[in-house]
Amino acid sequence: xxxxxxxxxxxxEVIDVIATQVDEVKFTITTSGIxxxxxxxxxxxxxxxxxxxxxxxxFKAKDTEMGINIEKLREVVKLTKSGETxxxxxxxxxxxxxxxxxxxxxxMSLVDTAxxxxxxxxxxxxxxxxxxELDELRKGLRAAExxxxxxxxxxxxxxxxxxxxxxTDFSSLTLVKDQLVELSCKEKQRSLFSLDYFxxxxxxxxxxxxxxxxxxxxxxxxxxxxFADSKGKVSFLLAPRIENx
Amino acid sequence: xxxxxxxxxxxxEVIDVIATQVDEVKFTITTSGIxxxxxxxxxxxxxxxxxxxxxxxxFKAKDTEMGINIEKLREVVKLTKSGETxxxxxxxxxxxxxxxxxxxxxxMSLVDTAxxxxxxxxxxxxxxxxxxELDELRKGLRAAExxxxxxxxxxxxxxxxxxxxxxTDFSSLTLVKDQLVELSCKEKQRSLFSLDYFxxxxxxxxxxxxxxxxxxxxxxxxxxxxFADSKGKVSFLLAPRIENx
Amino acid sequence: xxxxxxxxxxxxEVIDVIATQVDEVKFTITTSGIxxxxxxxxxxxxxxxxxxxxxxxxFKAKDTEMGINIEKLREVVKLTKSGETxxxxxxxxxxxxxxxxxxxxxxMSLVDTAxxxxxxxxxxxxxxxxxxELDELRKGLRAAExxxxxxxxxxxxxxxxxxxxxxTDFSSLTLVKDQLVELSCKEKQRSLFSLDYFxxxxxxxxxxxxxxxxxxxxxxxxxxxxFADSKGKVSFLLAPRIENx
Numbered sequence: 227x228x229x230x231x232x233x234x235x236x237x238x239e240v241i242d243v244i245a246t247q248v249d250e251v252k253f254t255i256t257t258s259g260i261x262x263x264x265x266x267x268x269x270x271x272x273x274x275x276x277x278x279x280x281x282x283x284x285f286k287a288k289d290t291e292m293g294i295n296i297e298k299l300r301e302v303v304k305l306t307k308s309g310e311t312x313x314x315x316x317x318x319x320x321x322x323x324x325x326x327x328x329x330x331x332x333x334m335s336l337v338d339t340a341x342x343x344x345x346x347x348x349x350x351x352x353x354x355x356x357x358x359e360l361d362e363l364r365k366g367l368r369a370a371e372x373x374x375x376x377x378x379x380x381x382x383x384x385x386x387x388x389x390x391x392x393x394t395d396f397s398s399l400t401l402v403k404d405q406l407v408e409l410s411c412k413e414k415q416r417s418l419f420s421l422d423y424f425x426x427x428x429x430x431x432x433x434x435x436x437x438x439x440x441x442x443x444x445x446x447x448x449x450x451x452x453f454a455d456s457k458g459k460v461s462f463l464l465a466p467r468i469e470n471x
Numbered sequence: 472x473x474x475x476x477x478x479x480x481x482x483x484e485v486i487d488v489i490a491t492q493v494d495e496v497k498f499t500i501t502t503s504g505i506x507x508x509x510x511x512x513x514x515x516x517x518x519x520x521x522x523x524x525x526x527x528x529x530f531k532a533k534d535t536e537m538g539i540n541i542e543k544l545r546e547v548v549k550l551t552k553s554g555e556t557x558x559x560x561x562x563x564x565x566x567x568x569x570x571x572x573x574x575x576x577x578x579m580s581l582v583d584t585a586x587x588x589x590x591x592x593x594x595x596x597x598x599x600x601x602x603x604e605l606d607e608l609r610k611g612l613r614a615a616e617x618x619x620x621x622x623x624x625x626x627x628x629x630x631x632x633x634x635x636x637x638x639t640d641f642s643s644l645t646l647v648k649d650q651l652v653e654l655s656c657k658e659k660q661r662s663l664f665s666l667d668y669f670x671x672x673x674x675x676x677x678x679x680x681x682x683x684x685x686x687x688x689x690x691x692x693x694x695x696x697x698f699a700d701s702k703g704k705v706s707f708l709l710a711p712r713i714e715n716x
Numbered sequence: 717x718x719x720x721x722x723x724x725x726x727x728x729e730v731i732d733v734i735a736t737q738v739d740e741v742k743f744t745i746t747t748s749g750i751x752x753x754x755x756x757x758x759x760x761x762x763x764x765x766x767x768x769x770x771x772x773x774x775f776k777a778k779d780t781e782m783g784i785n786i787e788k789l790r791e792v793v794k795l796t797k798s799g800e801t802x803x804x805x806x807x808x809x810x811x812x813x814x815x816x817x818x819x820x821x822x823x824m825s826l827v828d829t830a831x832x833x834x835x836x837x838x839x840x841x842x843x844x845x846x847x848x849e850l851d852e853l854r855k856g857l858r859a860a861e862x863x864x865x866x867x868x869x870x871x872x873x874x875x876x877x878x879x880x881x882x883x884t885d886f887s888s889l890t891l892v893k894d895q896l897v898e899l900s901c902k903e904k905q906r907s908l909f910s911l912d913y914f915x916x917x918x919x920x921x922x923x924x925x926x927x928x929x930x931x932x933x934x935x936x937x938x939x940x941x942x943f944a945d946s947k948g949k950v951s952f953l954l955a956p957r958i959e960n961x
Contacts (some may be wrong), residue, residue, distance in 0.1 A: 298617065298640070301616075301617045302614075304613075305610060305613055305614050322639075322640075328610070329607065329611075329644055329645060329646055329650065330610060330611060330614045330642065330643065330644050331642070331643045331645065332614060332618075332640070332641075332642045332643075333640055333641045333642075334640050335639035335640055362819065365795060365818070365820060366819075366820060368794075368795055369792075369795050369820045369822060371791075372788065372791045373822075394825035395788070395812075395822070395823055395824050395825055396822075396823045397820065397821070397822045397823075398820065398821045398822075399819055399820050400819060400821065401819055405819065543862065543885070546861075546862045547859075549858075550855055550858055550859050567885075573855070574852065574856075574889055574890060574891055574895065575855060575856060575859045575887065575888065575889050576887070576888045576890065577859060577863075577885070577886075577887045577888075578885055578886045578887075579885050580884035580885055
């Protein structure tokens with residue numbers, strides 16, 4: 227059983243985040259909220275998104291799951307404006323989700339979840355933790371874009387740097403401890419990532435003000451942020467690009 | 472003889488409406504205003520548009536006609552802003568229309584109307600009449616778009632429904648009598664239409680708040696609305712799509 | 717030596733203007749400001765742009781020159797908003813320009829200027845001089861666009877006309893002396909120009925209110941305007957299109 231109402235802009239952010247990885251996703255529904263985990267086809271990135279029941283305007287559920295075509299759901303959300311409410315009800319007998327918005331009813335057949343994997347989120351112990359303003363990160367990535375197709379994240383006790391080295395040019399976003407919301411790093415850490423993947427994920431973040439990056443020498447980076455008044459929680463994970471000698 | 476001034480946004484709506492059907496059109500001009508009728512190349516839809524002389528800022532005319540290339544006229548309107556005035560004068564000696572906007576003069580050769588048909592608007596007796604807000608209709612059509620390539624209009628004594636049935640999904644806009652501006656229908660009526668054609672016509676409507684649909688079982692639908700403070704009147708007609716068994 | 721700070725919107729206009737002609741340009745730097753001259757690959761048009769040191773927020777320089785890839789510079793400016801400041805410093809040892817904006821540093825390798833020509837701006841004695849509002853000129857060009865691929869500039873003692881003659885249609889912007897900021901022309905002058913080239917240059921003008929055109933019978937036209945509170949000065953030159961008999 228799943229019956230809920232959600233604000234359009236919250237559902238939109240859920241869709242944007244999941245769409246960075248997959249077209250179809252399995253939502254795991256419990257009495258306390260919903261969760262989805264998804265791995266991109268190349269197995270380079272993954273996302274873990276949780277929405278507490280408090281993020282919904284109304285929420286009634288028993289343990290269940292539903293397979294959703296993300297683009298179909300996006301089409302429905304596009305019919306609404308920010309602030310409008312979308313009602314959802316799982317019709318398990320007919321294997322479909324019934325969406326209501328204003329005077330419109332939209333019946334959406336569910337996707338079979340039998341073939342969907344259950345990605346395991348690896349437990350990583352990452353030595354550098356940096357919280358910064360999303361706008362700064364975004365600017366640093368945009369500055370890197372014309373220069374190279376990969377970026378390095380570098381941290382030490384006092385500094386964080388996002389750096390792109392091209393053949394002739396480089397771009398660097400450098401923030402000292404005072405310019406960061408949080409910096410926790412005992413020894414220098416450095417890891418290289420695909421700029422495309424990084425940008426793709428960051429573009430899906432709309433309402434968060436800060437974002438927390440955790441990384442370590444040649445380890446994956448995790449990017450965590452909250453939305454919907456902290457009732458929604460996203461963790462992206464991106465594998466490192468190993469540097470050639 | 473035809474000499475007139477018209478506000479840019481009124482002429483724009485005339486152009487948008489006619490462009491749903493044809494590239495070239497014959498305007499029939501009388502002392503009381505102008506009229507154009509046009510059928511789309513596939514003979515599935517037609518439009519009948521009338522602009523009373525009261526819709527013009529100035530209007531002097533004797534009975535005549537002029538053939539206009541709609542895209543050329545659109546280019547001229549694009550040079551103006553809403554609220555600006557365009558002056559038009561038919562130069563019958565040189566077979567051209569002279570348009571003036573601000574300090575710009577644009578001479579446009581007329582299109583030969585000899586080969587243009589005079590579409591006859593069929594007199595239909597349609598059993599269902601529904602007037603609703605244009606925004607509701609638009610939303611219902613947009614919701615239908617990802618689901619199917621045709622829509623059903625359904626009415627009975629108390630309800631109006633715009634419904635799209637796809638292979639697995641459906642979308643429905645359902646309005647009860649109280650949610651409609653007008654509903655007049657004694658027995659249940661249902662007819663199927665091409666969504667593309669329907670959307671194409673509705674996209675051309677810019678200023679109307681309400682629109683009146685008349686339809687009957689497997690009959691065409693007429694879509695009527697006014698613009699330019701009710702001095703302009705449009706009637707679209709769309710043939711039904713006959714359902715296969 | 718060259719070390720300066722400039723507002724984003726001023727640098728943007730410099731880039732837009734130069735990009736109408738070339739991808740790479742040589743800036744000549746003196747103690748009083750910077751200058752660039754560039755000819756388009758077809759040798760039909762050229763630009764001469766000067767920015768006084770007063771157009772910069774800060775400016776320190778000795779005579780030098782630097783070769784810049786205009787698109788790379790545009791990417792940097794795109795990272796900023798109007799009103800933000802960009803710091804530039806020439807690093808002659810490493811043959812690069814170091815740009816700083818907020819917390820971002822961007823190192824840009826310079827382009828070799830050895831192969832770049834030094835265009836000579838011809839000294840022309842043009843008989844007609846017309847200063848008009850940029851918006852009027854823009855509208856006249858846009859009106860001409862659907863009609864023909866070339867335009868005529870025509871002036872006499874009392875009138876200025878920008879005219880496009882197509883096979884069947886024509887478009888004309890006609891301004892009498894009172895509607896012009898300035899008109900100085902003793903005998904009738906007329907010259908024909910490529911509309912594409914003309915439009916391309918005018919599109920690069922963003923902040924100027926007025927523009928001065930100078931032309932003569934089958935001579936080039938010069939288009940002069942200022943920006944950055946008159947601390948920036950642009951002169952475009954466009955060769956005439958000789959009319960066939």
